[in-house]
Amino acid sequence: MAYTLSTLCARLGLAEPALGPGTLIRHLSFDSRRIVDAPATLFFALSGQRDGHDYLDEAHLAGIRNFVVKKGHPRPELAESTILEHEDPLGALQSIAAYHRDHLTFPVLGITGSNGKTVVKEWLFHLLSEKYTVGRSPKSYNSQIGLPLSVWQLNPDLDLALIEAGISTKNEMSRLAVIARPQLGLFTGIGAAHDEGFADLREKIREKLKLFEGAEMLVYPFDQEVLRDEILQWAQGQSVHLLGWSKRGEGDLNIHTEESTNGTYIDVGDLRLEIPFKDAASIDNACSCLSFLIARNEDLNPFMEAFKTLPEIEMRLQLMNGHNNSRILNDAYSADLSSLEIALQFLKKQAGNRNRSVILSSLQEEGRDSETTWNTLRQLLNAYAVNKIYLVGKAYFEKRPDFGIPAVYYESTRQMLAQIDPHTFRDEMVLVKGRRDFAFEKIVRVLEAQVHETVLEIDLNALERNFLYFKNQVKAGTKIMPMVKAQGYGSGSLEIARQLQTAGADYLGVAYTDEGIELRRNGISLPIMVMNARRDSLAECVDYALEPVVYDFDFLHFLKDTLDRNGLPSASIHLEFDTGMHRLGFQQNELEPLLAELAADGRFKVASVFSHLAAADEKEHDAYTLKQIETFGVIRESFLKQSVQTPLFHILNTAGILRFSSFAFDMVRLGIGLYGIEASADMPGILHPVASLKAKISQIRALDAGETVGYSRKGQVQEKSRVAVISIGYADGFRRSLSNGRGAVWINGKLAPTLGNVCMDMVMVDVSAISCKEGDAVEIFGLNLPIEELARRAETIPYEIITGISSRVNRVYFRE
Structure with missing residues (x-):
């Protein structure tokens, strides 16, 4: 949902801006490092640990042209920009979020408490998403900044939203309550967290209860006596239905728990369900979720399986x-x-x-x-x-x-x-x-014991910067489909997908159905195209709202049979045409009978039509590339003339975006370039490397001239030498073809060539000219030794290097 800048100014009591009053605002931001769609973003200069006014230049450089700043605060000149001066930029952010809340008609569940808020929210999302379209706060966005941003990102077509609210001192919850306005409430429990901000425990409870002023329903743990007393007293002035759950048999809803082989049984009346956890915190969180479903008068039977698969939420323990x-x-x-x-x-x-x-x-x-x-x-x-x-x-x-x-x-x-x-x-x-x-x-x-000293570090800041760079290479409105196949090019598909969903990707592409299912099970809601869906996975593909690529009539007929056998009403598909790659795809002359068959069947929504460029990265084949694009353009025109459907059309890959951006059509597919690996020699040094593979020196030993190193005595030193043993081998992804000096690693500012054959778990390098010691870090590829150089030495391509990193290598994700 978007609002004009003029509308938001009216909300804030400010004069209509002279510049761009009709600009549509879709995003609110306070962090200049995390800009997704600059022209449609309103930037708030907030004062906290950092003063947002110090980053106005950086936000402007990122493309922001609409700003809310504190009235009278010194600021730089921001050319061609609308500057909205306000007494309280944080209050302005909250007011705009509250205005958006005015336009939402679905029920909102507000969740507060000292512990378990995020877990309960994520578990309710897991349980309810099978039946409803549910929105929720990202992670633990529950603060004075996080909650308004959570409300702002809610789409008006949801069935239900789950909003988490947290406070650390008095008078904070009143501001959040005006924004969230939950009709439904859930109090997870009370503890000592943030006690220092309140006179006593009862004052903290009363402050938290302000979230539920005007709510129709409140679920809470009846067995917490102080909390129960305060809620009962508060409710005397409220028209609210209370449901207190109890494990002592004293509440409005009485619950019995019993340890099972795989976790814990939870009994309510004649119903027994099971969760895969045994610890007290998880049991209480599951009881809160169950009680909320009962308070909503939900039929519990459809949720039984979902309780068994409650996910382990990455928290502090x-x-x-x-x-x-x-x-x-x-x-x-x-x-x-x-x-x-x-x-x-x-x-x-x-x-x-x-x-x-x-x-x-x-x-x-x-x-x-x-x-x-x-x-x-x-x-x-x-x-x-x-x-x-x-x-x-x-x-x-x-x-x-x-x-x-x-x-x-x-x-x-x-x-x-x-x-x-x-x-x-x-x-x-x-x-x-x-x-x-x-x-x-x-x-x-x-x-902590270090199990494996080799790690693949993933820089999420770099990933996002690369994404935005490619987004800016094509005309506004062009959709972006990042490819997260092959475990996100070795970087971890789920973590990468989460980052891209936040960054503003429009589609995701995976190779196989199971990759898409994994993303869906972990909360990825973007449309997902499956490039190579196996025939025996097509029913699951449709069940999980994944969109398979159809590349010939035989596959189309099998998909039709799958819909018939499984009683599936429809499917979204992508049509692939062969314009010169000569791998998969319909031929150009098959378009007319294909469209006739799709129209006669009526069950298929064509989400996109696409083709693959064979050599977009190589100048000597530019004529061939342009011929492919021309052929695809003809297919597009013919399709739109003969069909009532209006799918997206796309042919450009990473190299195509860099070298043929004027032919972006409706969408582009972003692959290896997203991960900071140059897909074209035309533009070196522009992208930010995302992955760095690092190991450690396990041992250093001195060898005399003539001695040999490693298996088969393949590495012989010609003079007295120092040899370092590095904690990486071909089982980790350091290829055996890099043996005997063909490969090298980066240690303390210098290249160290390999000695002897690469072993399964280690490799030896010559450090005679390098000052180093055991335990020092070793860069296999990264900022100092680019992956392109390692691939050249291994006589392969960067794709093969990055996707060949073993699963036993720990992936570590970081963000500045």
Whole structure:
């Protein structure tokens, strides 16, 4: 949905702009690094940890021409731009989001609480999406900025929206409630998180309840007594239906839980469902979801299977390997008694026969009454049979409280890091639980065992910049279909798809049906074209709203039979024509009978018509490329004359976008260039490398002249040399053809050539002229050693290198 700039000015009480009052605004932004569609974006200069006014030039350079700034604040000259001065840019952002909310007619579920908001939201999305078109807040967008952006991105044609709201101090929820205005409410529970922003727990509950002023329904955990008392008192002045769920048999809805082989059974009346989790937090979150469905009077039977497949949401609690057969339970981002008990429950379940140790920072409750807090902590440690505790914080260090078990005290995280030996933990389960300000992630890094030192680092900033670069190469309105086949060219299709969906892609392309299903199961809603759908997967393809490519009559007939056999009413398809690639595709002279057959059947929506360019990256074949484009243009004209359907037409790949952008038609397919790999020699150095493959030096040894290295003694040194053993081999994707000096790696600013044959798990390189030591980082390809150079040495193409990176190589995603 879009609004004219003039309309938004009226909403803010500002005069109509002189420049571009009819400009349609589709996007609101406050981050100059994350601009998707600059001409249709309104940029807000917000003041926080960073002052948005300092980034106005950068936003302008990115193409933004419409700005909301603080009245009277110094700012640069922004040529050909509309500058809207407002007393409160954040308030302006919230007001515009509230205006959009005025135009939404579907019900909104507001979700708040101290813990579990994001998980409950994501699980409800998982459960309800099978039946309804559901919108939701991205990730944990629940703040004064995140919530209005969440509301703004809601489409008016949804059946239901799930909006998460979080606060850290008084008077914040009132502003969010005006924007969200939920008719339905869900309170996940109350704990000590952000206690410092409120006088007491009851005040915090009352503040959170402001989200539900005017709501018709509120679901909450009845067994939390203080929360229940405050909700019952609040409801006396509200016309609201309350549903309090209880595991004690005392609520409006009584739930019984029982551990099962694969997780937990949840019983309500005569109905039993199962979830694939056993920890207390997940059980409570599932009970909240179930209670909401019951409050909505949903028939639960269709949701039974979906409960069994509730996904593991990537949250703060992580289980990882430590040294000496120890396991590390990472919860290094919060520390309050409520979440500590949940973590201790999980610790107890996971520990088995291992001893249990806890590394704990100062608790959030300590500021009010440390003695009471420590007494409760003592009870928890005893109840969950913790064997030893490591306490980090000034009060612990100075007062040395006794918790009835062996304890070690540190004044700060820095002191613990300086003194602790990670190898002292042996056959233990170690919970690391700390407030964010203690930076316990540094402790986790020390304790975690490094299973494989080779990693593929994926720069999501670079991916987005490349996407926007190609988007700007074609005329406005041209749709972009990034290809995420072959695990996103080796970079991880799901993570890449999520990033592209956020960045503004219009379509996604995959090779096989199972790749598309994986994306759908993980919340990717963009249209997805399947290039090579297997015939036995076509029913699933249609079930998951995937769109197969049809390239000959035989395949079309099989698809028709599939619809008949499975009672499927229709399917969206893409038609491929062969204009010179001579791989797959209908011939030009088959267009007329093809259109006649499609029209007679009536069940197929032609989403797009496309062809492949055979040599768009090579100048010597430009005449051939132009002939292909000409042929495709004729096919397009004939199609539109003979058919009532108006599909998208596309022929350009990455090289085609760079070299033949005037022939973009309706859409372009973006492949290898998205990942920062040059598809044409015409434009070197423009793209940003997305993937960097890195390893470590495992060992360095000295060899005398004449000695040999590796299998079959293929590598012989001619003089006294230093040889480094690197933690990567052909099983990781470092090709054996790079043996004996044909390959090289980058170490501390210099190239180190390979010595001997590449082994399965390692490779040896000559570091005689390089200052380095064991443990130093090694770049296999990246910023210093481009993947194109590695491919040249291996006598192959970058496509083969990047897609050949083994699944055992850990993918690490980062964003500045």
